[in-house]
Amino acid sequence: xxxTAEHSPHHIDxxxxxxxxxxxxxxxKIRRNFRKAMDGLMTKRKSAFEGWDLETLRxxxxxxxxxxxANLPDLLEQLEQKLTExxxxxxxxxxxxxxxxxxxxxxxxxxxxxVIKGKSMVSExxxxxxxxxxxxxxxxxxxLGEYIVQLADETPSHxxxxxxxxxxxEISKLLxxxxxxxxxxxxxxxxxxxxxxxxxxxMNADVGVxxxxxxxxxxxxxxxxxxxxxxxxxxxxxxxxxxxxxIEKVVPNLEDVTALLALLTRSATGQHITTYFNMISGPRKxxxxxxxEEVHLVLVDNxxxxxxxxxxxxxxxxxxxxxxxxxxxxxxxxxxxxTYGTTYPGPIGKILMPHLIGLDEGRHLPSASSLCGAxxxxxxxxxxxxxxxxxxxxxxxxxxxxxPAKVRGHGAKRSAVEAMIxxxxxxxxxxxxxxxxxxxxxARFRKLQPGQIGGxxxxxxxPKLAPKTLHERMKxxxx
Amino acid sequence: xxxxxxxxxxxxxxVYFFGTCLVDMFYxxxxxxxxxxxxxxxxxxxxxxxxxxxxxxxxxxxxxxxARAVAMAQLDLFPEDWPIVVPSGxxxxxxxxxxxxxxxxxxxxxxxxxxxxxxxxxxxxxxxVCHIKLDDLGEPTTVAMHTSCxxxxxxxxxxxxxxxxxxxxxxxxVEQVRTEECxxxxxxxxxxxxxxxxAMVSEKVDTLVDTGAKAFVTTDCGCLxxxxxxxxxxxxxxxxxxxxxxxxERTNGTKGDQS
Numbered sequence: 101x102x103x104t105a106e107h108s109p110h111h112i113d114x115x116x117x118x119x120x121x122x123x124x125x126x127x128x129k130i131r132r133n134f135r136k137a138m139d140g141l142m143t144k145r146k147s148a149f150e151g152w153d154l155e156t157l158r159x160x161x162x163x164x165x166x167x168x169x170a171n172l173p174d175l176l177e178q179l180e181q182k183l184t185e186x187x188x189x190x191x192x193x194x195x196x197x198x199x200x201x202x203x204x205x206x207x208x209x210x211x212x213x214x215v216i217k218g219k220s221m222v223s224e225x226x227x228x229x230x231x232x233x234x235x236x237x238x239x240x241x242x243x244l245g246e247y248i249v250q251l252a253d254e255t256p257s258h259x260x261x262x263x264x265x266x267x268x269x270e271i272s273k274l275l276x277x278x279x280x281x282x283x284x285x286x287x288x289x290x291x292x293x294x295x296x297x298x299x300x301x302x303m304n305a306d307v308g309v310x311x312x313x314x315x316x317x318x319x320x321x322x323x324x325x326x327x328x329x330x331x332x333x334x335x336x337x338x339x340x341x342x343x344x345x346x347i348e349k350v351v352p353n354l355e356d357v358t359a360l361l362a363l364l365t366r367s368a369t370g371q372h373i374t375t376y377f378n379m380i381s382g383p384r385k386x387x388x389x390x391x392x393e394e395v396h397l398v399l400v401d402n403x404x405x406x407x408x409x410x411x412x413x414x415x416x417x418x419x420x421x422x423x424x425x426x427x428x429x430x431x432x433x434x435x436x437x438x439t440y441g442t443t444y445p446g447p448i449g450k451i452l453m454p455h456l457i458g459l460d461e462g463r464h465l466p467s468a469s470s471l472c473g474a475x476x477x478x479x480x481x482x483x484x485x486x487x488x489x490x491x492x493x494x495x496x497x498x499x500x501x502x503x504p505a506k507v508r509g510h511g512a513k514r515s516a517v518e519a520m521i522x523x524x525x526x527x528x529x530x531x532x533x534x535x536x537x538x539x540x541x542x543a544r545f546r547k548l549q550p551g552q553i554g555g556x557x558x559x560x561x562x563p564k565l566a567p568k569t570l571h572e573r574m575k576x577x578x579x
Numbered sequence: 580x581x582x583x584x585x586x587x588x589x590x591x592x593x594v595y596f597f598g599t600c601l602v603d604m605f606y607x608x609x610x611x612x613x614x615x616x617x618x619x620x621x622x623x624x625x626x627x628x629x630x631x632x633x634x635x636x637x638x639x640x641x642x643x644x645x646a647r648a649v650a651m652a653q654l655d656l657f658p659e660d661w662p663i664v665v666p667s668g669x670x671x672x673x674x675x676x677x678x679x680x681x682x683x684x685x686x687x688x689x690x691x692x693x694x695x696x697x698x699x700x701x702x703x704x705x706x707x708v709c710h711i712k713l714d715d716l717g718e719p720t721t722v723a724m725h726t727s728c729x730x731x732x733x734x735x736x737x738x739x740x741x742x743x744x745x746x747x748x749x750x751x752x753v754e755q756v757r758t759e760e761c762x763x764x765x766x767x768x769x770x771x772x773x774x775x776x777x778a779m780v781s782e783k784v785d786t787l788v789d790t791g792a793k794a795f796v797t798t799d800c801g802c803l804x805x806x807x808x809x810x811x812x813x814x815x816x817x818x819x820x821x822x823x824x825x826x827x828e829r830t831n832g833t834k835g836d837q838s
Contacts, residue, residue: 118772125774139757430761434778468772470765470779471639473732487680493641500643502684513641522637526645529600530652532629539604555773559780560808563605570598570607574614574626 112441114457117464124435130265134436137264141427144370145478152366161363162482164356165418172408175317175350176399182320186382188395196226199400203228203309203342204235206396210340212237212306216298218334219243219326220311221259221421222344222400225443225456228309239309242298242330244291251278257437259444260368260423265436298330308334308392312345313420314360315397318353322397324378325364332376341392343380347399348408348417360420363480367422403455403508410506412491416451418481423448425475425485431468440465447475451488459496460509466492467513539569585735587707588662593623594704595656595663599670600632601800602821609800609821613666613701616827620709627656633665635673638681640767647681650674654690662708663694664701666823668730668798671700676733702798702822703736706743715747717829723753723792724822725783725806727799728761740798740822747829755786764805780809788817796822 124130168175180190193199199222207215215237217223229250232239241250245262249255252274256262263271268285275281281293310331314323322343324331335341351357365371384391407413426432426446437445442453442462450469454462466489475485494500497519498511505511528534542549546565553562594617602610614624630653638646653674657663665671675698682691705711724740731737737759744752763769763779783806787795795817797803807819 121772122774125778131778430763430779431772431775434775466641467768468775470728470761470763470768470776472728472761472765474728474759474761477732490639490641493639494643495641497641499641499645502647503643519642522640522642522645526637526642526648529631529634529649532631532652535631536628542604553770555770555776556808557812558773559777559812560805561811563804563808565604566607568607570603570610570626571628573607573611575628579626579628 114441120439148366148370178317200231216305218310218331308338322380340394367424367480428474458509460512463513612823612827672729672733713746716832721751723795730798753790
């Protein structure tokens with residue numbers, strides 16, 4: 101196994117996208133679960149933005165993120181300074197492995213045996229649970245979806261709703277098998293039983309690990325959005341709280357959070373606001389009754405600073421992880437999150453993961469899109485996802501001599517045969533005489549057209565050549 | 580993705596017609612219908628014989644050098660200041676939106692932007708520049724419409740087709756569920772990811788059939804080839820047509836120039 105492959109969850113070979121996609125397409129349960137869930141999420145988002153000037157709000161969101169990224173190095177310094185003043189210890193990690201080691205060292209220093217986790221996609225990126233277990237530290241997910249996924253020994257299939265691939269029946273059976281709850285389709289009963297089991301873990305955990313939605317530089321505030329209260333518990337009950345996040349999550353001012361939060365919750369789950377919104381500004385002060393004794397922030401790079409070097413790719417880092425792009429993606433809806441084999445699935449995964457795992461490993465990701473543009477249309481911070489997909493397609497075949505590819509692993513998808521086909525195609529279409537001759541001949545000998553055209557005719561009849569081209573017909577009219 | 584503000588030109592006396600390669604080889608009737616609709620509006624249509632393809636297939640496949648060479652061959656075909664009309668949201672989107680990017684850092688950046696700025700999707704042009712008024716001569720019928728993703732999201736013309744069909748007094752336009760969802764064509768996507776594309780088009784056809792319409796119209800030949808080809812192969816009770824062919828037939832009373 102290559103070194104890069106180890107970064108993918110459960111050591112799934114990301115390159116095996118096609119067989120997984122095929123299996124998912126032919127799995128009616130996957131199709132049904134995702135279709136139903138995504139239809140619901142799309143409807144909720146739409147109604148949540150009713151009465152809002154969504155375009156103006158998206159412009160605002162995009163501008164806030166762009167301004168933050170434009171000043172990223174300064175903002176990170178300011179963030180570190182403010183957090184330090186607030187009593188938060190800041191750590192920097194070049195990659196997931198280093199971030200894991202930092203978490204381990206904090207745990208070891210406290211002689212911690214159990215870690216309770218709130219939802220964090222960066223910790224998935226780091227494969228933190230797996231790592232901690234190897235170090236003899238128990239790591240338990242406390243977000244209900246993550247908890248289910250962990251019990252099933254799976255990875256999240258959606259960045260906001262990790263267990264969206266499972267229906268109530270499957271969850272009921274899983275909880276019954278693993279935790280002894282009664283088989284039931286009563287969602288409230290299932291939730292309550294999970295809650296009961298987790299409550300005890302919260303009380304006894306040595307360390308709480310959470311993610312961060314926005315890190316505010318001017319005040320040194322870590323903002324955390326959640327619905328179940330597990331984030332609040334994770335960050336306040338255990339004596340030590342470790343927040344992990346990507347370096348791009350910083351925003352300049354507290355004021356910036358207002359617009360981003362309004363966009364995030366509506367885009368993600370169609371909520372006007374989540375049940376909990378945590379603003380963490382440091383450990384417990386001497387006169388305070390609760391809160392952790394220690395708070396740490398681990399800022400993870402893991403390929404982000406290389407994205408930052410390119411003016412176009414930089415837009416990838418605007419993402420606020422709402423998941424709207426996958427909710428609206430016709431490909432994601434058909435194949436589900438696990439097909440991608442990456443921490444982040446769907447459109448954002450297709451433009452982000454190649455930087456994290458390399459374009460050699462992620463060579464099939466950019467092509468798995470019809471470029472329909474639904475993702476770009478709903479993105480709350482206006483990331484031009486389709487344009488970035490095209491850019492990565494170019495990078496994956498080294499297709500532009502004027503703008504040489506630079507993403508790690510570029511050129512991995514280039515094949516001599518395909519390159520030759522495009523060269524021939526290009527020559528013919530750049531020579532109008534040859535084109536007219538070729539298309540006329542094709543029209544004339546259309547009966548010889550092959551009836552089978554690869555994957556196309558597996559599902560459709562072959563396109564029918566017309567007896568005369570438009571060129572010929574216009575020529576006959578004197579043009 | 581859509582330009583925030585679209586400034587339509589005044590109705591010109593002449594336009595350039597960029598037919599697109601799919602119309603040229605597979606659906607020339609749709610091209611002729613578009614040309615005749617323009618001519619009926621009193622516009623002289625110039626069809627440069629040296630046109631081939633906008634370059635999009637290579638562009639979206641990542642072969643930008645090859646796409647640029649093809650696009651380059653189109654840039655000099657429109658020397659006068661007339662609008663360039665395209666019977667496709669997809670090829671129109673390529674020229675209008677992506678030509679400026681494709682020619683960035685070349686000596687042709689200014690020219691590409693100038694050409695791009697004159698490109699119009701044909702139904703949009705008929706409705707909002709020609710202010711066309713359609714007089715329906717056909718029998719009562721029910722149709723559904725599929726607007727291509729590029730017509731909808733790159734060219735911003737999602738409302739144009741339904742408005743034009745709405746002018747036809749004997750046409751009942753019905754809307755399929757998830758009307759905004761992609762049909763699964765996506766150019767080379769349909770070849771590279773046949774199962775996913777197949778799943779998308781099968782659901783699209785189901786939703787179209789569920790409307791009860793026996794026919795659908797669309798802005799783009801890629802979608803047409805995909806949806807119609809799936810319906811035909813799987814014997815689904817619906818057939819498709821380019822919206823321009825449909826508009827011409829309904830308002831001219833004949834199948835158009837069959838020369």
